[in-house]
Amino acid sequence: MATxxxxxxxxxxxxxxxxxxxxxSGRPKPLTPFLGVPLIERSIRGLYACGIKKFYIITGYKxxxxxxxxxxxxxKLDQVTITCxxxxxxxxxxxxSFLAATQANLKNNFVLSMCDHIFEKELIELVVRATPPKxxxxxxxxxxxxxxxxxxxxxxxxIIQEGLIKKIGKNLEVYxxxxxxxxxxxxxxxxxxxxxxxxxxxxxxxxxGFLANTGKARAIETTKGFWADLDDKGAFKRAERALLLLxxxxxxxxxxxxxxxxxxxxxxxxxxxxxxxxxNQITLISFSMALAxxxxxxxxxxxxxxxxxxLAQLASIIDGCDGEIARLKWLQSDYGAWLDAxxxxxxxxxxxxxxxxxxxxxxxxxxxxWGIGILALIGSLINSYTAxxxxxxxxxxNKTQRFRMGRDVRIFLVFLSGISYRPVELLIMLAGIMNxxxxxxxxxxxxx
Amino acid sequence: MATxxxxxxxxxxxxxxxxxxxxxSGRPKPLTPFLGVPLIERSIRGLYACGIKKFYIITGYKxxxxxxxxxxxxxKLDQVTITCxxxxxxxxxxxxSFLAATQANLKNNFVLSMCDHIFEKELIELVVRATPPKxxxxxxxxxxxxxxxxxxxxxxxxIIQEGLIKKIGKNLEVYxxxxxxxxxxxxxxxxxxxxxxxxxxxxxxxxxGFLANTGKARAIETTKGFWADLDDKGAFKRAERALLLLxxxxxxxxxxxxxxxxxxxxxxxxxxxxxxxxxNQITLISFSMALAxxxxxxxxxxxxxxxxxxLAQLASIIDGCDGEIARLKWLQSDYGAWLDAxxxxxxxxxxxxxxxxxxxxxxxxxxxxWGIGILALIGSLINSYTAxxxxxxxxxxNKTQRFRMGRDVRIFLVFLSGISYRPVELLIMLAGIMNxxxxxxxxxxxxx
Numbered sequence: 001m002a003t004x005x006x007x008x009x010x011x012x013x014x015x016x017x018x019x020x021x022x023x024x025s026g027r028p029k030p031l032t033p034f035l036g037v038p039l040i041e042r043s044i045r046g047l048y049a050c051g052i053k054k055f056y057i058i059t060g061y062k063x064x065x066x067x068x069x070x071x072x073x074x075x076k077l078d079q080v081t082i083t084c085x086x087x088x089x090x091x092x093x094x095x096x097s098f099l100a101a102t103q104a105n106l107k108n109n110f111v112l113s114m115c116d117h118i119f120e121k122e123l124i125e126l127v128v129r130a131t132p133p134k135x136x137x138x139x140x141x142x143x144x145x146x147x148x149x150x151x152x153x154x155x156x157x158x159i160i161q162e163g164l165i166k167k168i169g170k171n172l173e174v175y176x177x178x179x180x181x182x183x184x185x186x187x188x189x190x191x192x193x194x195x196x197x198x199x200x201x202x203x204x205x206x207x208x209g210f211l212a213n214t215g216k217a218r219a220i221e222t223t224k225g226f227w228a229d230l231d232d233k234g235a236f237k238r239a240e241r242a243l244l245l246l247x248x249x250x251x252x253x254x255x256x257x258x259x260x261x262x263x264x265x266x267x268x269x270x271x272x273x274x275x276x277x278x279x280n281q282i283t284l285i286s287f288s289m290a291l292a293x294x295x296x297x298x299x300x301x302x303x304x305x306x307x308x309x310x311l312a313q314l315a316s317i318i319d320g321c322d323g324e325i326a327r328l329k330w331l332q333s334d335y336g337a338w339l340d341a342x343x344x345x346x347x348x349x350x351x352x353x354x355x356x357x358x359x360x361x362x363x364x365x366x367x368x369x370w371g372i373g374i375l376a377l378i379g380s381l382i383n384s385y386t387a388x389x390x391x392x393x394x395x396x397x398n399k400t401q402r403f404r405m406g407r408d409v410r411i412f413l414v415f416l417s418g419i420s421y422r423p424v425e426l427l428i429m430l431a432g433i434m435n436x437x438x439x440x441x442x443x444x445x446x447x448x
Numbered sequence: 449m450a451t452x453x454x455x456x457x458x459x460x461x462x463x464x465x466x467x468x469x470x471x472x473s474g475r476p477k478p479l480t481p482f483l484g485v486p487l488i489e490r491s492i493r494g495l496y497a498c499g500i501k502k503f504y505i506i507t508g509y510k511x512x513x514x515x516x517x518x519x520x521x522x523x524k525l526d527q528v529t530i531t532c533x534x535x536x537x538x539x540x541x542x543x544x545s546f547l548a549a550t551q552a553n554l555k556n557n558f559v560l561s562m563c564d565h566i567f568e569k570e571l572i573e574l575v576v577r578a579t580p581p582k583x584x585x586x587x588x589x590x591x592x593x594x595x596x597x598x599x600x601x602x603x604x605x606x607i608i609q610e611g612l613i614k615k616i617g618k619n620l621e622v623y624x625x626x627x628x629x630x631x632x633x634x635x636x637x638x639x640x641x642x643x644x645x646x647x648x649x650x651x652x653x654x655x656x657g658f659l660a661n662t663g664k665a666r667a668i669e670t671t672k673g674f675w676a677d678l679d680d681k682g683a684f685k686r687a688e689r690a691l692l693l694l695x696x697x698x699x700x701x702x703x704x705x706x707x708x709x710x711x712x713x714x715x716x717x718x719x720x721x722x723x724x725x726x727x728n729q730i731t732l733i734s735f736s737m738a739l740a741x742x743x744x745x746x747x748x749x750x751x752x753x754x755x756x757x758x759l760a761q762l763a764s765i766i767d768g769c770d771g772e773i774a775r776l777k778w779l780q781s782d783y784g785a786w787l788d789a790x791x792x793x794x795x796x797x798x799x800x801x802x803x804x805x806x807x808x809x810x811x812x813x814x815x816x817x818w819g820i821g822i823l824a825l826i827g828s829l830i831n832s833y834t835a836x837x838x839x840x841x842x843x844x845x846n847k848t849q850r851f852r853m854g855r856d857v858r859i860f861l862v863f864l865s866g867i868s869y870r871p872v873e874l875l876i877m878l879a880g881i882m883n884x885x886x887x888x889x890x891x892x893x894x895x896x
Binding site: 106219335338339341342345346347350351356357360361367369370374377378382384385386389442445446 | 566576657781786787790793794797798801804805808809818819822825826829830832833834837854886893
């Protein structure tokens with residue numbers, strides 16, 4: 001029988017600390033925004049994107065404010081329950097906050113995370129799919145001893161032997177890797193911790209060390225994926241820069257996107273991310289700009305035509321921001337990506353149709369103009385139609401596309417032809433390039 | 449850690465019998481074609497489609513002919529090895545043929561199939577994913593006591609208790625289901641059979657009965673999926689009718705396809721399946737017909753225009769045959785389905801462009817004609833662009849589409865407008881219907 005490994009669906013997030021090093025003028029740390037999203041919401045959305053539905057949040061400092069915020073958040077997330085547990089001993093260290101979760105009476109293994117640590121999706125998935133030892137836990141350990149975004153002096157270090165955590169602490173001289181603060185725990189782990197007192201000062205590292213003594217603490221080792229411990233303003237800045245940089249490596253970017261659009265859109269996103277604007281709103285703004293561009297392109301004047309072409313290129317740049325904002329804020333959705341793609345098709349179609357109208361009417365080409373324009377239109381739309389399958393095939397065969405022929409190139413050609421006022425040449429080029437590329441794809445994939 | 453259940457990759461096929469009941473004028477049964485494909489090739493392709501790569505074929509009657517055929521077939525299938533094992537005692541029954549496979553020294557569990565039994569893919573997948581008992585086997589048992597395609601008198605019956613096969617034979621009065629002839633066996637099953645003699649008359653049922661005595665024979669029970677034992681001419685005819693009927697239930701068929709195109713294309717496929725024509729060749733023929741239709745539609749005469757429209761509808765009907773032939777002959781491929789879809793987009797685009805040309809030039813509509821035509825073109829292409837996602841969503845939510853708006857409807861409208869010579873009305877309708885449907889889909893999926 002096929003066994004489908006069901007991932008873990010429960011998480012405990014420690015959010016009791018004050019975060020005094022942030023100098024936050026009294027705002028509790030879980031509510032401090034990072035890239036426009038409060039830390040606790042960011043933790044929850046990240047885990048939610050990896051299948052977690054049941055959340056237990058351990059609160060402490062200014063628990064009322066945090067709990068009110070979470071009540072609102074719970075409404076926004078489909079099928080999610082968020083239960084707050086107040087740890088009255090929170091000032092005695094985050095170990096006591098973990099012990100406070102005993103009262104949740106968990107029936108399943110669970111993820112344990114810190115509200116002020118951030119993780120890339122692939123790291124969370126690693127943990128969600130892992131199976132912890134009975135009555136024990138597994139800690140995600142970053143084995144890159146040199147890690148750009150981590151403050152080595154302040155980091156908690158770990159010594160691992162054959163998968164078992166042997167030692168944990170901030171002052172180890174020699175060590176195997178860094179404690180990332182992301183765990184997966186057995187549902188019975190609290191039974192193993194019964195003899196620990198929830199009153200006396202206790203850190204989470206103490207608990208890991210305690211479990212390590214009886215071989216109940218294992219490591220999930222990684223050498224890739226981004227994470228950060230947002231301890232102070234400096235860490236915020238470093239993590240922000242790192243996450244923005246990561247947006248550059250986006251999958252199927254064509255040459256124009258890589259060299260021109262993406263660098264600009266990322267800069268724009270770094271500003272927009274701090275506003276309440278949503279990815280779908282950006283999609284609609286970009287689409288509206290393309291519609292306006294199409295309107296200008298139908299006008300019989302160089303100035304209008306060039307303005308339309310420039311506007312089209314701007315729309316194409318802004319069109320990158322929706323995906324970037326979604327990624328930065330954990331707001332990705334299949335629907336959002338699909339809506340963006342469908343509206344891109346309409347935008348492409350209207351732009352090319354407008355230029356065709358222009359050519360047919362003002363360049364006295366008549367039928368010939370319409371014919372070439374329609375071929376450019378067909379080629380462009382079918383280019384997008386074949387792109388999914390083609391990209392998937394290239395990825396599967398580990399081939400990189402030196403010069404991917406896609407939307408970024410198409411719109412850039414519109415831009416160039418617009419400022420040089422060569423609409424006829426543009427349509428001929430688009431008709432030729434796009435249809436040739438489609439035939440090439442049909443030919444290349446025949447052996448796949 | 450995620451465990452990925454790897455399916456079984458080895459199969460033994462018994463192909464030693466003479467098939468005397470077929471009255472085959474000396475041709476060995478494995479080489480008898482059914483729906484255009486020799487039985488042994490059909491068995492191999494069916495298992496291959498479910499991940500089997502290593503085949504052991506037990507030959508007997510006219511083994512040379514069968515082995516020559518298989519040598520050629522092996523070349524055609526990617527990554528497949530076919531090893532023939534001659535059973536000199538083949539006339540002593542198919543049980544001895546199974547024992548002859550001992551010498552293959554199999555390292556993995558394997559599927560056991562009969563070359564003259566045919567199975568729908570879902571049944572083979574059921575077996576490939578099953579795990580047989582140690583030193584034993586599992587038999588796929590059809591629990592539909594009344595089964596249209598099966599000859600109840602001739603069928604082998606099985607009595608099951610709590611998953612264990614208790615009794616097997618042709619003359620059981622009361623029984624749980626029918627022996628389908630498809631097994632999954634433990635790699636050590638032959639050790640359990642050591643005391644059986646490979647010389648004396650022995651049927652496969654004897655072997656199943658022998659294993660049943662020690663609880664080593666289990667059942668995989670099914671109440672759906674098509675299969676047949678092709679014992680005589682009558683069974684061939686019945687199975688052919690049943691398989692053709694199954695083509696009707698094809699997934700996303702729209703209303704015109706269901707009521708008009710599919711019934712005709714299935715009839716056509718039942719003839720074409722016995723020729724060497726390939727699915728991809730049919731795709732190209734249908735595409736060429738659509739191109740010719742587009743050419744006729746540009747002509748300024750009712751007769752030419754109507755001819756073009758009729759030809760377009762014929763192309764759309766024939767376009768159903770490629771998928772049907774592929775399914776009937778186990779020739780399905782992702783590439784084939786994709787090529788068909790991409791060429792359909794080009795065919796659609798050329799047909800609508802041709803009608804637009806017609807309207808703009810002969811109905812003195814000029815720019816307005818071109819504009820409406822381009823909207824129809826855009827709407828139609830984006831209708832196909834959104835179809836995959838939309839169909840997937842409808843399926844996931846178990847919704848049936850009473851009236852799916854797709855290519856079949858589009859081409860049928862071309863046909864109707866062609867014979868009634870109303871090209872302007874057609875373009876207005878297509879522009880309206882297709883774009884409305886696209887907007888409706890964007891709206892409906894927003895909550896998905």
